[in-house]
Amino acid sequence: MTTTRRAVLGLAILSLGLVAEAAVERATLTDRPPLKRSLQTIPMTLGNWVGKDEPVDEKIAVESQATEYLNRVYTLRGRPGVQVWLWMNYSDRGLNLRHSPEVCLPSGGWEKIESLTKVVAIDRASGPPQEVSVLGYGKSELVQKIGFWYYIFGEGRIERFVRGLPISSRSSHGRTTRGSGLTVEVFYPSETGLGDDELRDFITELLDVMDPVLPEDRASYHIP
Amino acid sequence: MATSTISARDDASAPVPRELPPLLAQIRDGWRDRDGRTALLGAAACLALLAVLFRSTLVHFVQVWSTDQNYSHGFLVPLISLYFANMAAQYGPIRQVPAVGVGVVLLMMALLGRLATIVVPVGIASDLSFIAGLAGIVALFAGREALSRYGFALAFLVFMVPLPIHLYTTIANPLQLMVSKAASVILNGTGLPVLCEGNHLTLPGGVRMFVAEACSGMRQLTGFLALTTAVAFLTPRPRWYRLVLIGSAIPVALTANIARVVLTGWIMAYDPKLAQGTFHTIEGLLLMGFGLALLRIECAILNMIVEEDRPASAATSAAPAAG
Numbered sequence: 140m141t142t143t144r145r146a147v148l149g150l151a152i153l154s155l156g157l158v159a160e161a162a163v164e165r166a167t168l169t170d171r172p173p174l175k176r177s178l179q180t181i182p183m184t185l186g187n188w189v190g191k192d193e194p195v196d197e198k199i200a201v202e203s204q205a206t207e208y209l210n211r212v213y214t215l216r217g218r219p220g221v222q223v224w225l226w227m228n229y230s231d232r233g234l235n236l237r238h239s240p241e242v243c244l245p246s247g248g249w250e251k252i253e254s255l256t257k258v259v260a261i262d263r264a265s266g267p268p269q270e271v272s273v274l275g276y277g278k279s280e281l282v283q284k285i286g287f288w289y290y291i292f293g294e295g296r297i298e299r300f301v302r303g304l305p306i307s308s309r310s311s312h313g314r315t316t317r318g319s320g321l322t323v324e325v326f327y328p329s330e331t332g333l334g335d336d337e338l339r340d341f342i343t344e345l346l347d348v349m350d351p352v353l354p355e356d357r358a359s360y361h362i363p
Numbered sequence: 364m365a366t367s368t369i370s371a372r373d374d375a376s377a378p379v380p381r382e383l384p385p386l387l388a389q390i391r392d393g394w395r396d397r398d399g400r401t402a403l404l405g406a407a408a409c410l411a412l413l414a415v416l417f418r419s420t421l422v423h424f425v426q427v428w429s430t431d432q433n434y435s436h437g438f439l440v441p442l443i444s445l446y447f448a449n450m451a452a453q454y455g456p457i458r459q460v461p462a463v464g465v466g467v468v469l470l471m472m473a474l475l476g477r478l479a480t481i482v483v484p485v486g487i488a489s490d491l492s493f494i495a496g497l498a499g500i501v502a503l504f505a506g507r508e509a510l511s512r513y514g515f516a517l518a519f520l521v522f523m524v525p526l527p528i529h530l531y532t533t534i535a536n537p538l539q540l541m542v543s544k545a546a547s548v549i550l551n552g553t554g555l556p557v558l559c560e561g562n563h564l565t566l567p568g569g570v571r572m573f574v575a576e577a578c579s580g581m582r583q584l585t586g587f588l589a590l591t592t593a594v595a596f597l598t599p600r601p602r603w604y605r606l607v608l609i610g611s612a613i614p615v616a617l618t619a620n621i622a623r624v625v626l627t628g629w630i631m632a633y634d635p636k637l638a639q640g641t642f643h644t645i646e647g648l649l650l651m652g653f654g655l656a657l658l659r660i661e662c663a664i665l666n667m668i669v670e671e672d673r674p675a676s677a678a679t680s681a682a683p684a685a686g
Contacts, residue, residue, distance in 0.1 A: 140463050142398050142504075146405025149503050152467065153412035156474040160416060163481045242430050254563065254573035294484075301483040305530045316484065362528065 171231050171319040172292040172354035178209040178227055180352060185344035188213040190225070204234035206319075213341065221333050223341055224326040233291065233316035239363035240274055240285050240324060249276035255284060258361060259335065261342050269346055270361045273338075275329075286325035286338055288361040292354045293318035299358045321353065385452035386445070392456070406504040413500065416477060417493045423486065427525045433582050436589065440523035443593060447516035450597075457509045465510065466503030469495050490524040515596055522589040535581040542617065543574040546624035553625070555632055564624075566632050574624055583619055583654055587612040591658065604665050611661055619654035623647065 140148075183190040190211045200208065205228040215221040228235045245251070255275020260268040272287045294302070294316055325342065327333045383391060393399035414421060428437035476492025479485065498517050502510045526534075539562055547559035558565040564572040591612045595605035626646060630637045 140461065142401040142405065145463060145466075145503055146401060146408070148463070148467065149405060149409040149470065149500065150412065152470045152474070153409055153416060156416050156470075156477065157412065159474065159478055160481065163478050167482055237426075254571070298483055301485060304485075305527065305533055317481075362532075 167317060169293040169295070169317045171233075171317075172356060173231060173319070174207070174229055174321070174352055175354060176352045178207050178229060178352065181209060181211075181227070181345075182348055183211075185213065185348060186340065187216045188223075188341055188344060189216060190214075193224070203228050203238055204230055206231045215333075215337065218332075221331050221337060222327070223333065223338070225345070226324045226326065227321065228324075229319070229321045231319045233318055233320035235322055236289065236291070236316060236320045238322070239289075240276070240287055241363040244276050244285075247278075249278045249283075251275070252277050252282065255282075259286075259339070261339055261346065263343070263346060269342070269359065271342060272361045272363055273335075274363065282329040284327055284329060284338075286327075286342060287323070287363055288359060289320060289322040290353060290357045290359050291316050291318050291320050292357045294358065295356075302358070302360075318356075319354075323349075384449050386449040389452050389456070402504045406500055409500045409503070410497075413473070413493070413496045416474075417489065417496065420477075420486075420489045420493050424490070424523060424525075428523075431525065433531070433585065434523075434525050436586055437523040437525070440520060440589065443589075444516045444519045447519060447593075447596065448513050451512045451516060454512065457505060457512060459505075460507040462502040462507035462510060465507065466499045466501075469499030469502055473499060485527075487524065487527055491521070494518075494520050494524075519589075519592065519596075522585070522592075531581065538581055538584075538617065539574055542620050542624055545617075545621045546574070546628065549621065549625050550628045553629075555628060557628065564628060566628060568632075570631055570635055572628060572631050581616075583616040583651065584612060587616045587654060587658070590655075594658075594662070598662075600665075600669060604669060607665060608658075608662070611658070615654050615657045615661070618657060619650050622653055623650040626650070 190213045193210045193212055195208065195210045207229045209225065209227040211225045213223050213225060228238070230236070241251070252275035255273070257273050259271050259273055261271055262268050269288065274285045274287060276283055276285065291302075298317070323345075325338070325345075327338065382388065390403065393403055424437060427434050429435075473492040473496030476488045476495065480489035480492075494517060497520070498510060498514075501513055501517065505513075543559055543562045543564065547557045547564055550557040550564070556567060562574040564574065566572060588609070591609045595608045598605065598608070623646065627643070630642075630646075636642075
């Protein structure tokens, strides 16, 4: 085969690849499900926790690639010092999944404290327990913990199965999804005196009020 | 191993023309005839299309290399691969042995891998498919002999591919436990009583120490695997020697990390503040050096074995040992 023909063959195969890529993208297009309700409908009062919206720096809002976000401080009634910062971030294209605490906190100078890192299962009144990664980060004398989990909406059963395999990237490690995504981060500085029991209590209350907001076709993950 | 040499010139006063690196020289020689030009332009166009097709993979590579310390060496891997390709080019011109079939098969495999990752989220399939695509272009335009000659340089690119986080954790966790157990045995044996509970070590006075995932040896393992593979390729030694060298990456990485944890244990027993921040980072670098020293010692021992096995006649014409 002449060199010219080989070049034409190579270019034809790769061009076909680009066409096939566009076709497969179109054929497997998902609706990228929207939230059923705005995140703002999450109540200000969650059991014994009372919330207050916090403004978000313009730059952080842009960086987060969120379609919609919620940034609140919840205080435990009767214990003003005990507070959690709730950051929820929805992206209709799943771009927010890139921004896990493991990527964003170190870039702010926080170092992971692996001895504080664990996975906790939050029991639910209905349905399976919700697994949450509890991560610890320190900067000089400051230590904060983060409860982290995320959802992917609209990926479908096959993708969900594959995402659970050890060969796939289950994390928000730079891979986007064909669906939409929501990340939930519950921050609490260690000096607030918040223990695991209070954290479980807050997340349990939060999960109950999140149900009406989230699309039905959803899968939950917790590995950052 | 062949080496490129600049022929000595009788006229010492005349400036010696600077030779191009062998790989560039080969490209330049190829450009001189019409057929070679067509091949080079075709290959360049195919490379550009491949890059467009795998744009999300390339973006992913850069993002992981810049944000994940386990893969910060990723930026170096393509450069080292180019160095190997340049070394391979020293062997002179390549005989054109057509491999259109092989090239087409490799390109089709690359396409299928790319398309599969659109349907299901298996990023590593796309990552490896990109390398298959590069090999396909080499086979299509330069032939079977070129694919064989540059095969190692292409295969070395595997070291730039990030493992899926789940798989990484699956490998790192048992290593972490192994390092913790071994370090606690050594600490107890060297007179520092330690209680080992999983990855938590409790030192005298209730000082708690945690063997982090970063201390599992996994980070060094990826680096040492790439390093030993490179050294094995560069060393003009028997196959068994090279295999032993590559296989030793695992015990060397683990030994270096066990030593690191033991050293940290002793430092923490003396002053816990010295086992944090900059001190801990310096300690990590020192132990990396210790790992490299272990590899050097291993090479020296293997070289002695090779020298003993070598007949006297062959010894005189052997290339100098590397590593």
